[in-house]
Amino acid sequence: xxxxxxxxxxxxxxxxxxxxxxxxxxxxxxAEVVDIVLGEGSAALGADTGGxxxxxxxxxxxxxxxxxxxxxxTLVARLPLEPWIPIADAALRRTSVWLESxxxxxxxxxxxxxxxxxxxxxxxxxVACIPLGRDGDIRGVLxxxxxxxxxxxxDERAFIELLAQHCMQGIERARLYDAERGxxxxxxxxxxxxxxxxxxxxxxxxxxxxxxxxxxxAMLAVPRMADWCAIxxxxxxxxxEQVAVAHVDPAKVELAKELRxxxxxxxxxxxxxxxxxxxxxxxxxxxxxxxxxxxxxxxDRLRLGRELSLHSWMVVPIRxxxxxxxxxxxxxxxxxxxxxxxxxxxxxxLGERAGLAIASAQLYQAERRARAQLARLQEATAAFASARxxxxxxxxxxxxxxxxxxxxxxxxxxxxDGDDALELIAHGGVPPEHVDAIRRIPTDADVPxxxxxxxxxxxxxxxxxxxxxxxxxxxxxxPLTVQGELIGVLGLAFYQPRTFANDxxxxxxxxxxxxxxxxxxxxxxxxALKAVRVRDDFLSIAGHELRTPLTALHLQLGxxxxxxxxxxxxxxxxxxxxxxxSHAERLAxxxxxxxxxxxxxxxxxxxxxxxxxxxxLATQIVTxxxxxxxxxxxxxxxxxxxxxxxxxxxxxxxxxTNLLANAIxxxxxxxxxxxxxxxxxxxxxxxxxxxxxxxxxxxxxxxxRFERAVSxxxxxxxxxxxxxxxxxxxxxxxxxAVSSEAGAGARFDVILPKAGPT
Amino acid sequence: xxxxxxxxxDDDGGIRDSLQDVLGDAGFEVATAENGQRAIEWLxxxxxxxxxxxxxxxxxxxxxxxxxVVLGEALLDPGRIVVITADRDPVLPMGVDLLRKPMTVEDVVDAIRRRAT
Numbered sequence: 006x007x008x009x010x011x012x013x014x015x016x017x018x019x020x021x022x023x024x025x026x027x028x029x030x031x032x033x034x035x036a037e038v039v040d041i042v043l044g045e046g047s048a049a050l051g052a053d054t055g056g057x058x059x060x061x062x063x064x065x066x067x068x069x070x071x072x073x074x075x076x077x078x079t080l081v082a083r084l085p086l087e088p089w090i091p092i093a094d095a096a097l098r099r100t101s102v103w104l105e106s107x108x109x110x111x112x113x114x115x116x117x118x119x120x121x122x123x124x125x126x127x128x129x130x131x132v133a134c135i136p137l138g139r140d141g142d143i144r145g146v147l148x149x150x151x152x153x154x155x156x157x158x159x160d161e162r163a164f165i166e167l168l169a170q171h172c173m174q175g176i177e178r179a180r181l182y183d184a185e186r187g188x189x190x191x192x193x194x195x196x197x198x199x200x201x202x203x204x205x206x207x208x209x210x211x212x213x214x215x216x217x218x219x220x221x222x223a224m225l226a227v228p229r230m231a232d233w234c235a236i237x238x239x240x241x242x243x244x245x246e247q248v249a250v251a252h253v254d255p256a257k258v259e260l261a262k263e264l265r266x267x268x269x270x271x272x273x274x275x276x277x278x279x280x281x282x283x284x285x286x287x288x289x290x291x292x293x294x295x296x297x298x299x300x301x302x303x304x305d306r307l308r309l310g311r312e313l314s315l316h317s318w319m320v321v322p323i324r325x326x327x328x329x330x331x332x333x334x335x336x337x338x339x340x341x342x343x344x345x346x347x348x349x350x351x352x353x354x355l356g357e358r359a360g361l362a363i364a365s366a367q368l369y370q371a372e373r374r375a376r377a378q379l380a381r382l383q384e385a386t387a388a389f390a391s392a393r394x395x396x397x398x399x400x401x402x403x404x405x406x407x408x409x410x411x412x413x414x415x416x417x418x419x420x421x422d423g424d425d426a427l428e429l430i431a432h433g434g435v436p437p438e439h440v441d442a443i444r445r446i447p448t449d450a451d452v453p454x455x456x457x458x459x460x461x462x463x464x465x466x467x468x469x470x471x472x473x474x475x476x477x478x479x480x481x482x483x484p485l486t487v488q489g490e491l492i493g494v495l496g497l498a499f500y501q502p503r504t505f506a507n508d509x510x511x512x513x514x515x516x517x518x519x520x521x522x523x524x525x526x527x528x529x530x531x532x533a534l535k536a537v538r539v540r541d542d543f544l545s546i547a548g549h550e551l552r553t554p555l556t557a558l559h560l561q562l563g564x565x566x567x568x569x570x571x572x573x574x575x576x577x578x579x580x581x582x583x584x585x586x587s588h589a590e591r592l593a594x595x596x597x598x599x600x601x602x603x604x605x606x607x608x609x610x611x612x613x614x615x616x617x618x619x620x621x622l623a624t625q626i627v628t629x630x631x632x633x634x635x636x637x638x639x640x641x642x643x644x645x646x647x648x649x650x651x652x653x654x655x656x657x658x659x660x661x662t663n664l665l666a667n668a669i670x671x672x673x674x675x676x677x678x679x680x681x682x683x684x685x686x687x688x689x690x691x692x693x694x695x696x697x698x699x700x701x702x703x704x705x706x707x708x709x710r711f712e713r714a715v716s717x718x719x720x721x722x723x724x725x726x727x728x729x730x731x732x733x734x735x736x737x738x739x740x741x742a743v744s745s746e747a748g749a750g751a752r753f754d755v756i757l758p759k760a761g762p763t
Numbered sequence: 764x765x766x767x768x769x770x771x772x773d774d775d776g777g778i779r780d781s782l783q784d785v786l787g788d789a790g791f792e793v794a795t796a797e798n799g800q801r802a803i804e805w806l807x808x809x810x811x812x813x814x815x816x817x818x819x820x821x822x823x824x825x826x827x828x829x830x831x832v833v834l835g836e837a838l839l840d841p842g843r844i845v846v847i848t849a850d851r852d853p854v855l856p857m858g859v860d861l862l863r864k865p866m867t868v869e870d871v872v873d874a875i876r877r878r879a880t
Contacts, residue, residue, distance in 0.1 A: 549820070552849040556865040557777035563868030564785045593865045600849070 011160065018164040021049040025168060029175040033182050035059075038175030039069030042147065045073050046168045048132075050161065052149035057137075058092055059086065059145040065093055068145065089116040092146045095134035099143055101166060102134040106154035120150040124544075131155045133162075135169040139177065147325040149171055191347075198351045201230055205355055209362030218366075222333075222359065223251035231342055232316075233257065237276050238323070238331035241502040245280055245331065247627050253340070255315065264309045277321050279332045285356075287349050290453035311406055317343040321352040325360035333359070371508055378409055378512040385487045385516065389523040395419065398527055399431020402495060407433055409516065410509050412497040414477070416443060418454065419485075419493035419524060425492055427454065427562040434498075439474070453482040454496045460484075461491065461515060465505045485521035492524055548600035555593055562586040598725040601659075605732045612653040612736060614761055619688050620645035620681045622654065626661050627679060630669070637673040639694075645681035648688040651761030657732045660741075663726040664692040664753050671695030672750060687739075688757050695750035704743050730755075738762045766815035767879030768792045772802040772829065773847070776819040782816060783870065789872045791879075799824030799832075806838040814878040816862075816871075819848045828854060846872050851873055 025045045032038045043055035055071035058081075065084040081092075088094045091114050095102040104110045107130050110117070131151040136143045138452035147169050157165075205222045219236045226234035233252035239245045248264075251257045268279070279286055288295075296315070298308035313339050323330045333356055337343055385405050392398040399417035406415040414434040418427035427446045435443065448458045452473055459465050463483040477498040485493035495517045505513075562585045569579035627634070627641045634641055636723050668677045672694025682689045700708060708731045734741045745751035769791045771782045777794045786793050794813070796802035800823050802815070815833070819826035826846060833839050834856060841858030849864045862874055 549849050552864045554776045556775055556847075556849075557775070557781040559865040560778075560781035560785050560868060560871070564781075564788055567788065567868060589865070 015160055017159065018049065021045060022164070022167060022171070025171055029171060029178075034174055035176050035179045035183075036069060038172060038179050041173035042168060042175065043050060043069055043071035043474045044166065046147075047149060049104055049168075050113060050149055050165065051151070053152045054150045056081070056148050056150075057145055058096075058148070060086065060096060060143060065096065065146060067486070089114055091117060091132060092134045092148055095136045095148075096146050099136050099138060099141065101136065101162065101169075102132070103157045103162065104132045104134075105156050106130055131157075133157060133165055134227060137169055137173040137176070139173060140354075144173065144176065155366050162676065195347070196708040197229060198348070201225065202351060202355055202358070206358045206362075209359055214366070218362065218747075219359065220251070223249040225253045226333075226335060228253045228340060230348075232338035232340050233261070233336045235276075235334045236331060237280065237334070237338075237562045239329065240280055241329075241504070243731075244502060245277070245450075248331075257338075257491050260312055262310065263304070264313070268303075268306055276332045276334055279322050280329050283324060283327075283329045284320045285349050285353055286319065287344060287346070287683075288318040289343060289345060290317055291315040314338045316341060317350055319344045319349050319350065321356040323356045323359045323363065325364040327363075328360075330360050330363050332356075343756050371506060374506075375508040375512075378508065381405060381409055382512070382515055385519055391477055392523055392527065394532070395524060395527055398523040400433075401523070402516055403431050403433035405516045406462075406495065406497055406513065409512050410497065410505075414498040415498045416447075416454075416496040416498075417485075417493060417520065418446065418496070420448075420458065420491055425449065427458065432494070443511060453480065454494045457482045457484045457494055459490055461486065463510070463517070465510060466499075466503075474498065476500050481505065481513060483517040485517055485524060487525040492521055492528075494522060537606065541603040545603035545607070546594050548603065551596045552593075555589065555596060559586070559589045561594065562589055601729045601732075602725055605729065610732060610736055612656060614651050614722070615654055616649060617652045617654045617657065618647050618649050619652075619657070619690055619757070620647045621662060622657060623679055623681050623690060626658060626665060630662070630665055633666075633669055634677070638671045639669055639673060640676045642676055642678045643680075645679065646683055648683045648759070649683060650757060650759035652737055652757060653733075657757075658731050660730040660755065661690065661692070663730050664755075666691050666725065667753075668694035668696070675750070684756075686758060686760070688759060690757070691752060691754045693750065693752040696703075698749050699743060699745040699751050700747040700748045704745060707743065708741070728743050736762060768794065768811060768874070769875055770802060770805060770815045771795045771824050771880075772782060772799065772815060772821070772826075773818040774798055775818070778818070785868050785871060786875065789875075792874060797827035798822060799826065802829055803832050803838070806833065807836075812839070812843065815844050816875075817844060817846050819846060820849065825834065826850075843878050844876060848873050 023042060028041045028045065029038060032041055041056040043057060046052065047055045052071075054073045056067060056073055057069040058065035059068040063086045065086060067078065067082045070078060084090055084093055086093045086096065088097055091102045091110070093106060094114070099262045102113075104113065112133065130153050134680060136147055137145045137147055145577060151164070205225055208225065209218055209219050218239075219238070223234040223236055232643070233250065235247060235251075235337050236249040237245050238248045250258050250261065252261070275286065293311075296307060296310040300310055315336060315338055318334065319332045320332050320333050333352065335342075335344065335348070335352060385401065388401045390406075391397060392401050402417050403415040406412050412434070414431065416429060416435065417431045419430050421428055425448050427448060429440070429444045432440065432443070446452065446455055448455050453464045461484050463481070465481045468477040477500065479499040479502050481497045483495045484491055495513070495515070562582055566579060566582035566586055568574065569582050601610070624643060627643055665677070673696065675695035678691070678693040680691045682691075708727050731741050734755055734757065738761065739756050741753065741755045743751055743753050769786050770780055770783070770797075771786075771793060773779050773782070774797055776797075779797070783793045783795060794805060794809075796805055798821050802817070803824075806815075817826050817829060826848075830844070834841060841856055845860045845862055846853065846855055847862045847866070848863060853861070855861060860874060860878065862870055
């Protein structure tokens with residue numbers, strides 16, 4: 006009679022267990038497992054309420070309930086792990102506690118009943134507490150309560166304990182699943198980190214402009230790796246500069262800048278410490294206390310700090326082998342990015358890759374800079390070559406140094422003979438009020454530019470540089486020397502600390518060399534110009550001085566010739582006086598040539614323009630030179646037309662006389678052709694002889710001063726005639742050309758615009 | 764017809780002598796002055812019309828200064844002044860003639876004859 010219901014109930018329990026198992030298979034969290042077990046178990050057992058407590062240290066924490074009244078739930082939310090409480094006792098003894106009635110309860114847990122009697126009334130009269138554990142490790146307690154007293158027979162006890170085992174397995178599985186999901190998530194994060202690293206590395210590797218690249222890396226880190234990312238680069242010894250900041254929210258960048266501006270960062274900590282030590286720093290969680298401490302009692306600073314909502318922070322060095330080039334900061338804020346050691350490891354890898362990329366980019370930039378400097382030096386050679394004055398040369402050097410190494414101030418001084426001070430000849434970037442102070446610098450002064458006049462060695466700011474000028478923290482002084490002679494100093498000043506790369510030193514030395522040579526050349530040129538001026542002045546004075554006695558001589562010979570023509574005087578006397586007079590005239594022409602040279606050189610060749618008939622002039626000159634032509638045995642062949650133009654009659658007379666005199670001199674014994682043609686806007690006068698000719702090499706220089714085509718031993722003259730003729734023709738806006746072959750005579754063509762000089 | 768009077772103003776003794784010889788031979792009455800100051804003193808004292816041969820480059824008082832005074836005080840008509848110079852292009856007052864050094868005897872005599880009439 007009893008067997009049948011027992012069997013039925015057992016079968017029912019098996020079915021219920023299968024149902025729980027089936028439902029538990031889809032449960033993935035502990036809460037779901039507990040819900041299912043409590044719900045199904047309560048239904049199967051007819052329990053009124055159920056609960057699950059998880060062991061948390063030395064307490065039991067309510068982690069799941071079924072139909073549990075609100076008021077007692079708060080009472081049992083956290084129970085001490087002590088044996089007078091049946092739930093705790095089950096856990097401590099690792100065995101189920103079965104309390105079938107209030108009397109039973111009172112008998113075993115009197116202290117508990119006194120405290121929880123109302124609770125019991127509300128939750129039940131019978132209680133089953135089953136510890137959940139595995140291999141003796143108790144994780145929690147499952148409890149069912151019944152509002153009426155009841156018995157728990159062996160079948161029910163077995164069922165409940167089986168149910169508890171299922172629950173335990175479910176919870177374990179949920180935990181494993183949770184752990185696995187965590188692992189998957191971490192693996193996913195790892196993949197993301199790897200992808201970021203790969204992307205950042207390829208950005209860095211392809212970059213030749215690393216500052217832009219660093220900005221891109223910072224942008225890439227946000228928002229995947231950080232809410233913001235900042236990159237600080239070393240710019241000099243003990244100096245660094247923020248080169249990139251990226252933030253999900255641009256307003257925050259402004260906020261950070263404001264904070265940075267108002268409260269300059271402590272340079273002994275954080276980023277600066279990382280740069281100094283090369284050791285990464287990690288703050289997994291920022292607490293408000295840290296912000297309060299950092300604010301140092303300044304409410305505004307604290308407010309700004311809080312507005313940044315910092316959450317987690319890490320800084321890693323950017324390094325190239327042992328060299329620290331900078332640091333990257335990653336900050337987690339609103340998004341809750343929190344960094345751990347894996348993140349630091351990843352970021353350090355990024356820092357190393359960035360370091361490598363920067364080092365190679367710097368190498369490339371150095372090379373590119375060298376190439377640009379080479380191009381600049383080539384331009385410089387041209388610029389120096391065209392500089393005509395010391396000031397021009399100085400300015401070329403100033404421009405080059407400013408462009409080439411971005412100097413803030415550049416100065417060029419020169420040394421003067423017999424002076425023990427440097428004299429400023431050019432400068433750039435020097436504030437006007439400072440110029441007077443550097444105009445003269447005694448060579449024994451205790452400043453680098455004066456020191457290099459003694460050492461003759463280029464100076465570049467290295468260790469031990471003491472700035473002497475406000476704001477100038479770096480500089481260079483390079484002596485300008487030509488063949489060992491010191492002729493000046495090139496000085497550079499910088500407002501930012503800097504070192505000088507080898508290529509920059511070479512560039513500056515090269516600028517100094519070229520500058521020195523240009524200064525030397527200009528100096529020689531000036532000296533030559535001065536010598537020419539002195540010579541022209543001398544010619545002018547000598548010419549004038551010679552003319553006076555020449556005039557007296559001329560007058561006396563003239564009067565002698567006149568007297569000789571009077572009756573009773575020997576005929577010979579008149580003849581000799583005439584010859585003496587013609588020699589005096591030749592002497593006068595030579596003196597005239599000298600005077601013309603100095604006149605042209607001093608720019609005093611002025612034209613007295615008049616209406617002149619070139620044909621008529623040519624005929625007059627041939628007539629005048631008739632005696633000389635005859636003496637030379639040359640027959641003139643004149644072929645002229647009347648061509649009128651605005652010219653200086655006396656000067657053109659001089660040109661034609663000179664050409665004709667040359668033709669007589671070099672073409673003696675042959676005919677000489679003189680032609681004048683009208684060519685519309687121009688008149689052309691040509692003089693052609695059939696004498697010794699002029700070889701091609703000489704043709705190029707016969708119009709130069711003091712030049713002649715043949716040795717002065719055989720043909721007289723100062724070699725000035727053609728030069729003066731050319732100057733006269735040029736001043737008329739015309740041209741003169743020669744065509745000749747050695748041995749075949751020469752032909753001179755003079756083209757004159759009829760309108761005269763423009 | 765009385766021979767025209769010629770005043771030679773030149774600081775160079777050689778020129779003064781030569782001109783004096785040439786012009787004397789040609790029948791002119793000749794006076795000389797070795798600088799501008801003397802020339803002006805002579806003109807003021809003599810108060811007679813003559814042709815003045817004037818050198819430009821002289822110490823004490825140069826030719827230009829002489830021209831200023833002579834023309835300013837109307838001691839001579841500009842048509843009676845001949846400037847002698849080695850310089851090619853001096854700027855001269857209207858009517859003043861120019862002889863360039865070195866000049867021939869004929870040049871000088873012709874110039875004086877033209878001015879003296």
